[in-house]
Amino acid sequence: MTSASVLLAMELVRRAAIRTPMVSSAAFDSLVGRRVWIKDETKQLTGSFKFRGAYYALATxxxxxxxxxFIAGSSGNHAQALALAALHHHTTATVVIPSDAPAAKRVALDALGAQIITYDRHRDHRDALVQQxxxxxxxxxxxxxxxxxVIAGAGTVAWEMVQExxxxxxxxxxxxxxxxxxGSVLxxxxxxxxLRVIGVEPATANDTHRSLRAGRLTPIPPPDTIADGLRHTEPARLxxxxxxxxIHDVVTVPEAxxxxxxxxxxxxxxxxAEPSGAVAVAGLLQVADRLPPGPVGVVVSGGNVDWPAYRTLLDVAMEIERNTDAAPVLL
Incomplete structure (x- = not known):
């Protein structure tokens, strides 16, 4: 695959996907010490960037x-994306999701008419089940x-960012x-x-970080993280x-x-933003002082989160900020 793969995807993806906004905040720029552009994929169809790749896969x-x-295994966002893409292309979708996926994602899948099959992420092998x-x-x-x-379609997020x-x-x-x-590096x-592309993952779900340093796919035990969309045990091979x-680097960030x-x-x-969607912002805050001068872009990849869980996490974050003398960005 090359950058031309992403450009070809852009020609079809733009027919259905929303060109999501690039937004900035003077207050956040001051906090970070540079201009920051947020690519807000919470405003994308199905609430995450995943629709781009699913739509392009079915279009081709x-x-x-x-x-x-079609069928897919997913923590929820790709499942929703495939279900909506199937409607666009007048076909059907079966989705295999973890039994503990957020309720908001399951409700959305029901509304989109997908056939839902659940599995236990600690006991079942999802990919084997999907293949069966x-x-x-x-x-x-x-x-x-x-x-x-899917990779080429996902890359259209970054393509829009660098064009803008x-x-x-x-x-x-x-x-x-x-x-x-x-898709972003392409x-x-x-x-x-x-242009430096920096990946971010939870410290407890650091399978890509470990794999890059080992130079080969390196599996980890099922991780425990609030970022439910990033609970992978091993990077996908392709x-x-x-x-x-x-990629320039992969940084890991704590739950707080x-x-x-x-x-x-x-x-x-x-x-x-859902936790998985916010993780790249956490990465920026952790390494902002190590970057060369100039504006940076951050992908906020999704916003599908249960309201009670979202409210609880925000309450926890704000309580930590109130009870520490350190700057919020150093959490």
Missing amino acids: ATSDQRAAG IAHHTGRTVISSSNHHA VPDLVALFVPIGGGGLAA AALGHNPN PFEIIKPL AIASAMAHLWRHYSTA
């Missing part, structure tokens, strides 16, 4: 594949990350399976080879091979920093 599928339908169902039903598997079209703000010096993206990070390479030689980033997004941008 064959008529026979559309007739048989696909074999028996004839459905085509659309991986949430390990799929050329061409002088970015760094781009922060969350890393789960790695599709968004892989988009950045086509725009400016010197995006890992793409980002391995191209993720909650703090959610609070910053609400306070400064009126954006309700």
Whole structure:
């Protein structure tokens, strides 16, 4: 895959996906010490960037594949994206989601008409289950990350960012399976080879961080993190091979920093981000003083979170800020 793959995806994705806003805040810029541009994918269809890749994957599928339908395993956001993409392309979707996925995501899947199958993330092997169902039903598997079209579609997020703000010096993206990070490095390479793409993942879900340092896929036990969309035990193979030689760095952030980033997004941008969506902001706050001068871009990848959980996390973050003498960005 090359940057041209993302450009080709852009031609189709723009037909259905929203060109989400790039927003800034003078108060947050002052806090960080530089201009920060937030790419707010909470405003995307289905509430996350995932719709881009799912739509492009189905747009480039064959008529026979559309007739048989599609299936995917997902923590929730890719499942919603596939369900809506299936409606756009007049086909059907089966989604395999963890039994502990946020209720808001399951409600959305029901509304989109997807067939839902649940699994236990601590006991069941999701990908094996997906392959088994696909074999028996004839459905085509659309991986949430390990799929050329999904990666290219995800890369349209970064493509829009660099077209709108061409002088970015760094781009922060969350890393789960790695599709968004892989698409972003391809988009950045086509725009400016010197643009730093920095992946961010929870410290407790540091499978990509470990794998890059080992130089090979390195699995971890099922992680415990508030960022439910980033609870991967191993990077997806295809995006890992793409980002391995191209990504500038992957930083890890503690749970308190993720909650703090959610609070910053609400306070400064009126954006309700899910923990997985806010993790890149947490990464920026952790390493901002190590970057070269210039504006930075941050992908806020999604906003599908249960309101009680969201409110609790914001309360925790604000309580920590009130009871510490350190600057909020150092949580």
